[in-house]
Amino acid sequence: MKPSEIVYQLRELQDVWRKNNFHLNEGQQVTYDKLLQLRRERVRFFYDNNLVFKGSKAAFDKEQAEEAAQVAASQVEDTEEY
Helix, strand or coil, X not given: CCHHHHHHHHHHHHHHHHHCCCCCCHHHHHHHHXXXXXXXXXXXXXXXXXXXXXXXXXXXXXHHHHHHHHHHHHHHHHHCCC
């Protein structure tokens, strides 16, 4: 089963849950628990392999700007002649 298919099926079951007065029958609950476990394993895989960005976007942008400034400064130093 594709990861995107898992998410789609989870969403469908959540809609059914809402329409059924916030209850699932036994078969739907078993399916939901199985899909939720598969999704959690997939997310855990990303965290274990450092494939998830951890931090704030502002800090990341600041770090990128500092690196760009350092590269620009080193290029200027290389081109200056004494």
